[in-house]
Structures are given as C-alpha cells and as structure tokens.
Amino acid sequence: GENVEQHPSTLSVQEGDSAVIKCTYSDSASNYFPWYKQELGKRPQLIIDIRSNVGEKKDQRIAVTLNKTAKHFSLHITETQPEDSAVYFCAALTGANNLFFGTGTRLTVIP
Amino acid sequence: DAGVIQSPRHEVTEMGQEVTLRCKPISGHDYLFWYRQTMMRGLELLIYFNNNVPIDDSGMPEDRFSAKMPNASFSTLKIQPSEPRDSAVYFCASNTFDREATGELFFGEGSRLTVL
Numbered sequence: 001g002e003n004v005e006q007h008p009s010t011l012s013v014q015e016g017d018s019a020v021i022k023c024t025y026s027d028s029a030s031n032y033f034p035w036y037k038q039e040l041g042k043r044p045q046l047i048i049d050i051r052s053n054v055g056e057k058k059d060q061r062i063a064v065t066l067n068k069t070a071k072h073f074s075l076h077i078t079e080t081q082p083e084d085s086a087v088y089f090c091a092a093l094t095g096a097n098n099l100f101f102g103t104g105t106r107l108t109v110i111p
Numbered sequence: 112d113a114g115v116i117q118s119p120r121h122e123v124t125e126m127g128q129e130v131t132l133r134c135k136p137i138s139g140h141d142y143l144f145w146y147r148q149t150m151m152r153g154l155e156l157l158i159y160f161n162n163n164v165p166i167d168d169s170g171m172p173e174d175r176f177s178a179k180m181p182n183a184s185f186s187t188l189k190i191q192p193s194e195p196r197d198s199a200v201y202f203c204a205s206n207t208f209d210r211e212a213t214g215e216l217f218f219g220e221g222s223r224l225t226v227l
Contacts (some may be wrong), residue, residue, distance in 0.1 A: 034215060041217040043220055043221055044202070046216070049214060089153070089154060093214055096166070097142060097208045098159065098167060098168060100156065103152075103153040104153045104154070
C-alpha cells in the first residue's frame with residue numbers, strides 16, 4: 001500500500017519568514033496530493049492540492065511543488081503570519097481512491 | 112448542505128462499555144471514510160466505504176471495532192468493548208471522487224472519545 005512520510009514533525013519560524021514542509025510517497029500510481037490544515041480542536045481542511053500532471057501550483061502565499069520522478073512534494077508558505085500556526089498534513093490519493101495522510105507538521109509562527 | 116455531521120461530539124465512557132459513533136455524509140457523496148486521530152499516530156484510516164460497501168477495513172485495529180453503512184446517508188463506528196487506548200478523536204469524511212470533483216475530503220467536526 002501507499003506510505004506517506006512527512007518532515008519535519010515540528011517547525012518554528014519567525015513571522016514574515018518562509019516555511020517549507022516536505023513529503024514523500026511510495027505508490028507511483030498515486031495521482032492527487034492535497035494539503036490539509038488543522039487548527040487546534042478543529043477538523044482538517046483542504047488548503048491547496050496538486051494533481052500528478054502539474055509540477056507546481058500557487059495560491060497567494062501558499063504553493064505546492066511535485067516531483068513525480070522522485071515521488072516527493074512540498075508545501076511552501078511565504079510571509080508567514082501567526083494565523084498560519086496549525087498542524088499541516090500532506091496526503092496522497094491512490095488509484096483505489098484511498099487517501100493516505102502523512103504524520104503531520106506542527107507549525108508555530110512566532111510574532 | 113450542512114456538511115458531514117458527526118455525533119456525539121464528545122463521549123466519556125468507562126472501560127468495557129460499548130461506544131457507537133455516528134456519521135451523516137454530504138448528500139451525493141459515494142465515499143465515506145472513518146479516521147482516528149491521536150498525538151502518537153496522527154490520522155489513521157480505519158475503514159472506507161464506496162456506495163455503502165466496505166472497500167478496505169485493513170486499518171481497523173481489531174475485532175472490537177466494527178463499522179456499518181446501512182444506507183447512503185448514515186454510517187456507524189462501534190467499539191465493543193471499549194478500552195482506554197481507544198481514546199482519540201474519530202473523524203468521518205466523505206467525497207465523490209468523480210471527474211468533476213476536486214478530490215477534497217470533507218471532514219466532520221469529529222467525535223472525541225475518552226475511555227476511563
């Protein structure tokens with residue numbers, strides 16, 4: 001089955017700096033890679049996603065890159081703000097429509 | 112649509128008791144997932160259904176856990192007997208994954224279970 005690894009598990013940055021979270025996956029048939037943000041005590045919510053036919057996608061301060069050959073994808077947050085503090089999960093969707101999540105990264109943005 | 116609805120939001124029970132968690136997916140979604148979230152293990156997929164049929168239950172921890180989906184608008188996750196190590200937040204999520212869909216999973220608010 002699919003195995004998604006995520007690093008780092010915790011990340012602290014100064015407000016205004018950039019944050020990068022990296023994930024790798026094992027199943028070459030996986031074709032959809034979403035990122036979810038989970039604030040304390042709340043449900044995970046989709047913030048950005050990328051499909052396997054695209055190498056990069058950007059939405060304001062958030063961008064995701066995908067390297068299918070190397071089987072890794074990354075989340076980039078620029079100009080971080082305190083409200084970006086949360087746990088971020090990457091995920092990979094297999095051909096069987098099964099979504100596997102990484103173990104999460106706790107991002108803290110220090111004002 | 113009100114989104115994915117889960118109940119109860121919080122449950123505190125004693126070891127050995129039966130626990131039933133409920134989920135109503137978004138209307139029209141044909142995939143339903145049950146996840147368990149703990150600090151140690153993150154988000155773990157327990158089981159998922161497609162058109163009310165269980166597709167993959169390999170994540171179900173043991174025989175004490177069972178899940179059903181009697182119709183397209185209702186699913187239950189049952190733990191019998193419950194143990195303290197079952198304490199976690201249980202999320203239900205749904206989607207359709209058809210060509211027009213984004214692939215986004217829509218999560219419920221979660222059910223926080225504490226087994227004493």
